[in-house]
Amino acid sequence: MKKVGILGGGQLGRMLLQAAANYPVETYVLEKDDDCPAAHLCTHFTKGSISDFDDVYHFGKGLDAITIEIESVNIEALKKLESEGVKVYPRPSALEIIKNKIVQKNFYVENQIPTSPYLVTSNKSELNNHLSFLPAAHKLAEGGYDGRGVEILKNQNDLEKGFDESAVLEKLVTIKKEISIIVAVGEDGKNALYPPVEMIFNKDLNLLEYQLCPANIAEKILWKAEAIALAVVKNLKSPGIFAVELFIDIDDNVLVNETAPRVHNSGHHTIEAAYSSQFDMLWRIILAYPLGYTKQIMNSSMVNLIGEENYKGEARYENLEEVLQIENVFVHIYGKKETRPGRKMGHVTVLSNERQELIHIANKVKQLLKVVS
Amino acid sequence: MKKVGILGGGQLGRMLLQAAANYPVETYVLEKDDDCPAAHLCTHFTKGSISDFDDVYHFGKGLDAITIEIESVNIEALKKLESEGVKVYPRPSALEIIKNKIVQKNFYVENQIPTSPYLVTSNKSELNNHLSFLPAAHKLAEGGYDGRGVEILKNQNDLEKGFDESAVLEKLVTIKKEISIIVAVGEDGKNALYPPVEMIFNKDLNLLEYQLCPANIAEKILWKAEAIALAVVKNLKSPGIFAVELFIDIDDNVLVNETAPRVHNSGHHTIEAAYSSQFDMLWRIILAYPLGYTKQIMNSSMVNLIGEENYKGEARYENLEEVLQIENVFVHIYGKKETRPGRKMGHVTVLSNERQELIHIANKVKQLLKVVS
Numbered sequence: 147m148k149k150v151g152i153l154g155g156g157q158l159g160r161m162l163l164q165a166a167a168n169y170p171v172e173t174y175v176l177e178k179d180d181d182c183p184a185a186h187l188c189t190h191f192t193k194g195s196i197s198d199f200d201d202v203y204h205f206g207k208g209l210d211a212i213t214i215e216i217e218s219v220n221i222e223a224l225k226k227l228e229s230e231g232v233k234v235y236p237r238p239s240a241l242e243i244i245k246n247k248i249v250q251k252n253f254y255v256e257n258q259i260p261t262s263p264y265l266v267t268s269n270k271s272e273l274n275n276h277l278s279f280l281p282a283a284h285k286l287a288e289g290g291y292d293g294r295g296v297e298i299l300k301n302q303n304d305l306e307k308g309f310d311e312s313a314v315l316e317k318l319v320t321i322k323k324e325i326s327i328i329v330a331v332g333e334d335g336k337n338a339l340y341p342p343v344e345m346i347f348n349k350d351l352n353l354l355e356y357q358l359c360p361a362n363i364a365e366k367i368l369w370k371a372e373a374i375a376l377a378v379v380k381n382l383k384s385p386g387i388f389a390v391e392l393f394i395d396i397d398d399n400v401l402v403n404e405t406a407p408r409v410h411n412s413g414h415h416t417i418e419a420a421y422s423s424q425f426d427m428l429w430r431i432i433l434a435y436p437l438g439y440t441k442q443i444m445n446s447s448m449v450n451l452i453g454e455e456n457y458k459g460e461a462r463y464e465n466l467e468e469v470l471q472i473e474n475v476f477v478h479i480y481g482k483k484e485t486r487p488g489r490k491m492g493h494v495t496v497l498s499n500e501r502q503e504l505i506h507i508a509n510k511v512k513q514l515l516k517v518v519s
Numbered sequence: 520m521k522k523v524g525i526l527g528g529g530q531l532g533r534m535l536l537q538a539a540a541n542y543p544v545e546t547y548v549l550e551k552d553d554d555c556p557a558a559h560l561c562t563h564f565t566k567g568s569i570s571d572f573d574d575v576y577h578f579g580k581g582l583d584a585i586t587i588e589i590e591s592v593n594i595e596a597l598k599k600l601e602s603e604g605v606k607v608y609p610r611p612s613a614l615e616i617i618k619n620k621i622v623q624k625n626f627y628v629e630n631q632i633p634t635s636p637y638l639v640t641s642n643k644s645e646l647n648n649h650l651s652f653l654p655a656a657h658k659l660a661e662g663g664y665d666g667r668g669v670e671i672l673k674n675q676n677d678l679e680k681g682f683d684e685s686a687v688l689e690k691l692v693t694i695k696k697e698i699s700i701i702v703a704v705g706e707d708g709k710n711a712l713y714p715p716v717e718m719i720f721n722k723d724l725n726l727l728e729y730q731l732c733p734a735n736i737a738e739k740i741l742w743k744a745e746a747i748a749l750a751v752v753k754n755l756k757s758p759g760i761f762a763v764e765l766f767i768d769i770d771d772n773v774l775v776n777e778t779a780p781r782v783h784n785s786g787h788h789t790i791e792a793a794y795s796s797q798f799d800m801l802w803r804i805i806l807a808y809p810l811g812y813t814k815q816i817m818n819s820s821m822v823n824l825i826g827e828e829n830y831k832g833e834a835r836y837e838n839l840e841e842v843l844q845i846e847n848v849f850v851h852i853y854g855k856k857e858t859r860p861g862r863k864m865g866h867v868t869v870l871s872n873e874r875q876e877l878i879h880i881a882n883k884v885k886q887l888l889k890v891v892s
Contacts, residue, residue, distance in 0.1 A: 147854075147856070160540055161540075163540075163560075164537050164540050167533055167534075167536075167537050167560060167854065168849075168850060168851045168852060169850070169852055169854075170834070170836070170852050170854055171854075173559075186546075186560075186561060186562040187536075187540060187559070187560050188559060189559040421846060421847060421849075421870075430843065435839070435840055435843045436840055436843050436844045438843070439846035439847065441846070443816065443817065443870070444816065461543070463543070466808070467808055467809055470803065470808045470809050470811070471809045473794060473812035473814070474794060474812065476541075476794075477541060477542070478541045479541060479542055479543050481520075481540065481542075481543055481544075483520070497794075497816070
């Protein structure tokens, strides 16, 4: 059996391990918290820091392959492991491009991949030189995750919120839709695209309400989006799973927002909705099996379960019973003992071929199910 | 989080734990082999014997609930645990009825549940008194599993194969079809039936070829079968998952073959084919959630992967890549390091609404995929 390690032990690792149990593979997880969501679902757990060279190197030495569930890993250690014959998914070279938002933006431009205009800033005071560039999103070059490390700067009054370190200032485009395409790339370069997912936002709060798959977009836009997603992964030159997040602006231009070189929140519905889920697919890639089938079994919507504001402590799931009574929902709770405001605690997938039903039940789940303490 | 233990660490435990990772629950497994399929997917693993009173009692003490993946467990320990407040699924009283095939047969008769005629034997020589009862199946009262403990006695020449201990001699009925119905029973007595599964046998070898769901039976027979399955679980008076295996004879009589008080091989297709799988369903019952939805998402067939004759040693899966190339198959390999002739090593589910396609692909998988060493 192949020995495969995962850097990071959060919910993505947990769902990877659920899928791994369908294949002959010995699994290893490296993570600081030995009670993390993935700690008890792997063959071997190692307590350690995924950003520490020695921890990653010693963890990876002797494994056949290694993958990640978060970008903030020690790339130097992965490079050394790669040079010593450990297969790394995604390649450290691709991770290096994506991990730093400045390098990532440059990569799009160098490869003629459409993306929103941007400037690079190295401290807060520089922002004063770019007032005419606002409104813009200020994004930390490294270390942002799950909404952290991003600030919207509308005008001069917002400059105080800007980052005083290396960052990208991205011009805000007027967005009609936000979509994501999960792409699988095999070791042999073969690829497979999942149908695009549409993000539905609460316009008042600018918060993601739910996701719909497939996205409701014109065929012409789908073709553009797929061509761009393929251009991204081809130029990254790496096997693995990639989530290419795209904006569609009011003129129907398709622009890359950002790319994640790993299984991704926008692919969670594939567990039930697709023949081969994004998690199954990554194992197929790592274990050198043929790529899976990305077609939807049924259309889907997906709601994230986020820790409610003002609650911190042992998690309780309000109205979980009511949600579990709905026939066509699939509940995934990540087993995190403690909830915190904004923490991702689970997700719920809805299957139906009726778009109105997908929307209706997603809204109902969103209203009912609350993570409190 | 509730603490729930599983007695036994085989593939049923493994699939239960895959499903458990969707809910907030702390899982415990008791099993002699600390490298068994379920050993690395639980929060806490305990090495010990599921048939030993002390091992089971000490394992279960302090847990909120306990369930089984095989019948050959120490029932006395489960009774003591139950009396001390641990919830047991199924109830030890139901397990006692089912564990011993003589008691099980008597239970059907006492409750007017149709089953094939039978006699009780306590040693091999008694079989000579029952020659006119042949052909019959001789089944060990206790300890049979996975085809072991059953001998077909056609005539006097076969008597040597009979068991020299407590056993049931079941008259062979002329079977038209063999089906199975999985029934879920909640703590409150509510129940839910899955669509029946049809077993397709190789008539020459009398070996299960594959299973189809739903079974191809007339509505009148479906009603009979469902009524009988419900009568079985109602009289067992226990929450849990039950597989009621039924014969349909040439006169369209429906007879109970036997009942398993746990998740069952004939329910494996529900992982992909049903909204709530049998594994998901058992967690819903144990965690006091509402029962799940038993409707099929799509029709299905299922093929067991059995260790080939003449191979013993580290398992290899011949033609696995070819099978993984088929778009609508789902491969489950149980991660057992060693194959042995007849050992259950995995299963493959096929989804399609075309019955001919289900049969065609099941046969193809059966022919291609071989477990060798």
